[in-house]
Amino acid sequence: MSTHSDMSEAAPALVPCWSCKGPVASRALFCSTCGAVQPPGQTDHFMRLGLMRGFDLEPDQLQKQYFGFQRRLHPDRFATRSPKERALSQQQATALNEAYEVLKDPLRRAAYLLRLAGRVVNVEEAATVNDPVLLMEAMEMREALEEAETADDVAELSAKAEADVASCVRSLSKAFAADDLDAAGSLTTRLKYLGKLAEEAKARRIRLTRQGI
Amino acid sequence: MLLQIHEPGQTPNPHANDKVAVGIDLGTTNSVVAIAREGEAEVLRDAEGAGLIPSVVSYGDDGSVVVGRAARRDLLGNPDGVVSSIKRLMGRGLTDVKSLAGTLPYELDEAAEGGMVRLRVAGRTLTPVEISADILRAVKAQAEETLDKIVDRAVVTVPAYFDDAARSATKDAAKLAGLDVLRLVNEPTAAALAYGLDNQAEGLYAVYDLGGGTFDISLLQMEKGVFQVRATGGDAALGGDDFDHAIAEHFLAERAAVVGQKAITSAEVKQALATARMAKECLSSSPYGEWFIEMDGETSKHRLEREEFETLAEPFVARTIAICQGVLEDAGVVPSEVKGVVLVGGSTRVPLVRKRVAGLFGQEPLADINPDEVVAVGAALQAEALTVGSDTLLLDVTPLSLGIETMGSIVEKVIPRNTPIPVAMAQEFTTYQDGQDAMLIHVVQGEREMVDQCRSLARFVLTGIPSMTAGAARIRVTFSVDADGLLTVSARETVTGVEQEISVKPSYGLTEDEMANMLRDSMVHAREDMEARLLAESRVEAVRSLLAVQAALSVDQDLLSADELGVIHAAMAEVERTSREGDRAAVQAAAEALETATKTFAERRMDRGIRNALAGVSVDRLNETLAEEP
Numbered sequence: 001m002s003t004h005s006d007m008s009e010a011a012p013a014l015v016p017c018w019s020c021k022g023p024v025a026s027r028a029l030f031c032s033t034c035g036a037v038q039p040p041g042q043t044d045h046f047m048r049l050g051l052m053r054g055f056d057l058e059p060d061q062l063q064k065q066y067f068g069f070q071r072r073l074h075p076d077r078f079a080t081r082s083p084k085e086r087a088l089s090q091q092q093a094t095a096l097n098e099a100y101e102v103l104k105d106p107l108r109r110a111a112y113l114l115r116l117a118g119r120v121v122n123v124e125e126a127a128t129v130n131d132p133v134l135l136m137e138a139m140e141m142r143e144a145l146e147e148a149e150t151a152d153d154v155a156e157l158s159a160k161a162e163a164d165v166a167s168c169v170r171s172l173s174k175a176f177a178a179d180d181l182d183a184a185g186s187l188t189t190r191l192k193y194l195g196k197l198a199e200e201a202k203a204r205r206i207r208l209t210r211q212g213i
Numbered sequence: 214m215l216l217q218i219h220e221p222g223q224t225p226n227p228h229a230n231d232k233v234a235v236g237i238d239l240g241t242t243n244s245v246v247a248i249a250r251e252g253e254a255e256v257l258r259d260a261e262g263a264g265l266i267p268s269v270v271s272y273g274d275d276g277s278v279v280v281g282r283a284a285r286r287d288l289l290g291n292p293d294g295v296v297s298s299i300k301r302l303m304g305r306g307l308t309d310v311k312s313l314a315g316t317l318p319y320e321l322d323e324a325a326e327g328g329m330v331r332l333r334v335a336g337r338t339l340t341p342v343e344i345s346a347d348i349l350r351a352v353k354a355q356a357e358e359t360l361d362k363i364v365d366r367a368v369v370t371v372p373a374y375f376d377d378a379a380r381s382a383t384k385d386a387a388k389l390a391g392l393d394v395l396r397l398v399n400e401p402t403a404a405a406l407a408y409g410l411d412n413q414a415e416g417l418y419a420v421y422d423l424g425g426g427t428f429d430i431s432l433l434q435m436e437k438g439v440f441q442v443r444a445t446g447g448d449a450a451l452g453g454d455d456f457d458h459a460i461a462e463h464f465l466a467e468r469a470a471v472v473g474q475k476a477i478t479s480a481e482v483k484q485a486l487a488t489a490r491m492a493k494e495c496l497s498s499s500p501y502g503e504w505f506i507e508m509d510g511e512t513s514k515h516r517l518e519r520e521e522f523e524t525l526a527e528p529f530v531a532r533t534i535a536i537c538q539g540v541l542e543d544a545g546v547v548p549s550e551v552k553g554v555v556l557v558g559g560s561t562r563v564p565l566v567r568k569r570v571a572g573l574f575g576q577e578p579l580a581d582i583n584p585d586e587v588v589a590v591g592a593a594l595q596a597e598a599l600t601v602g603s604d605t606l607l608l609d610v611t612p613l614s615l616g617i618e619t620m621g622s623i624v625e626k627v628i629p630r631n632t633p634i635p636v637a638m639a640q641e642f643t644t645y646q647d648g649q650d651a652m653l654i655h656v657v658q659g660e661r662e663m664v665d666q667c668r669s670l671a672r673f674v675l676t677g678i679p680s681m682t683a684g685a686a687r688i689r690v691t692f693s694v695d696a697d698g699l700l701t702v703s704a705r706e707t708v709t710g711v712e713q714e715i716s717v718k719p720s721y722g723l724t725e726d727e728m729a730n731m732l733r734d735s736m737v738h739a740r741e742d743m744e745a746r747l748l749a750e751s752r753v754e755a756v757r758s759l760l761a762v763q764a765a766l767s768v769d770q771d772l773l774s775a776d777e778l779g780v781i782h783a784a785m786a787e788v789e790r791t792s793r794e795g796d797r798a799a800v801q802a803a804a805e806a807l808e809t810a811t812k813t814f815a816e817r818r819m820d821r822g823i824r825n826a827l828a829g830v831s832v833d834r835l836n837e838t839l840a841e842e843p
Contacts, residue, residue: 014819014823014826016815019758020762021811021815022765022768022769022818023818034760034765067606070439074606076396076599076606077606079396080599080753082750083750085757090635090695094635094693097636
């Protein structure tokens, strides 16, 4: 699926193993000579979890890879080892958790892919939106939410918001597959807003159902 | 083989087999200790067969300390010297506790300096950490007596919803009691571990844990030996004790109607609470009961029916149900997706609790492992997993969001709740005045937007920021939460490269000095313990370096002349010898000498590696193929 090829196919960079001081590939998790756990090193989240770089990701596959790496690298596996090994395993597990959290969420995954491609989409902060269609949609949704009085009305709006999110994710998948980064960029912004609306609708639905208990 | 080399952790040590690791459930009402051997956990019981050790400490005027059932018996005889439910105060400050005023049968030391709350007991001033340490010492002693072995390491459980200060306090208490904490594990996670291993469970499970003083609800995904916490929530001050208080208040109100309104001492509150507890336990199996309260020579009679008790308990149970709904929503899960509900904690024996939990999840909850012991069983299994090894793995999350105070007392979240741990996240902040050279960093924990509605964990000042115009400095604040759920915060100015890292201890924790004093005062020969631990650590490190050199020799020995090899072997023999019989300084010196002796060897190995790589020979022999792992 991915068109962004790996940086290089050349021989892997070598660094001295901190424990036995011999050569070890900079991306290796363990030293091939002495078996010591290595520091996490610089790599992208996909490679860290042994996955192909791309937007389409099977949640089961992601979880399986994540569990597989954590099984070997989690600090619980190093509880009786030397302090240095414990610290490194914590760094490794931290890096795995970060990769997992980013890749698990379609919005963060899309923004991350764009960043890897040299484009900036900040999903954390409010970016200026200059898409009039999106602005209009958001306004209409908020108005509808404010006017909705019964739990059923809100549930309907909430379901619609969820459907919008799902459809936007499908469009994003197509855009990334076609390597259309401009489209992917604006869809990512769109996904962010749709996600927010879906959250608001959900929060409202929960408040309404809670009152009914 | 030239040298006999042992795996780390199996260092030849004549006493190694006499030292074991246990799992401890340090509960609000009762504590339990268990040990696991080859995946089978067993609760350690006293001579009379009791596994529950009441978390009650009785301090005598003569300086004596009694823990457990004997202490609970003292409740009526020596009420002012007896402390119970101390877990409720772990990691709490005086202001937190004042909000509970009137409900706590303690006398607080208002004048005490520092953040941590202090209790006045039998003429002494004690912190909750010291009192918890007394409980842990008794638990450790019981385990040692039953096993006839030294217990020096433990997995200690904490409520999932415990904040950072309470976690630190628990770890400090274990340290004071002479226990090395292998890991702090969340109680619901431990319970799930106990169930998961027994039942080979797969899928989504909810653990409903209502103890004496805390409530926790966790959702866990269990998948082929991996226990992943999806979401967690709770209330660190909600539990069966609240039922007792409600009943006690009811009894005292009834009594006031009969004998007249009188001021009540804290000793009398304790007596009323003890009666209320009996009533609660009785009403879990009987439809009604009658109790007597005798104070000041006047006796009053109280009859209570289960229905009335349920009316008194209902608001508290309703709160737990609302918290469960919130956690389900957090995880995006509907109750019907939950495959099973595990009940933990003595308070889940109350029929009303079972009824409401069954109602929410649409199924009868599981309770086939004793709810009082299931947490300790899970902790013991985890202790074995950590020391001996295991196929299972626990992946836990942060229970509460961590954030920092920004302008206008608004909280900026840095790590949201339910983030998998260990985790490290950084956020950049800047100065808002020209030439500003210091910045106050205030770390808070909680879900609310305003600082004063969250729990203040720590404040520290980052100084030495180079003089710049407002907004030019880039201060990167990094939050790290380790696998125990403990937080470290560091800050660094990135523009000029001026680095300043500060690790903070929570405001309500003990300072290093206080900890050192307590260790000195305690009877556990703490200094020697500490030295022994450091020695053990340096031995583990020495053996690690020895194994590393041996591994290197097995592949690249041909890079060395016979003389050079001889020098390395001699250095290895020295490390081997000192790690067996030397003190810490000798072990470290030998390890350093080995490092020096192998320096040239290491350089040649790197050169060879690079030559091979250029020639197209991959040294990446252990290229991970995790996907194929079972």
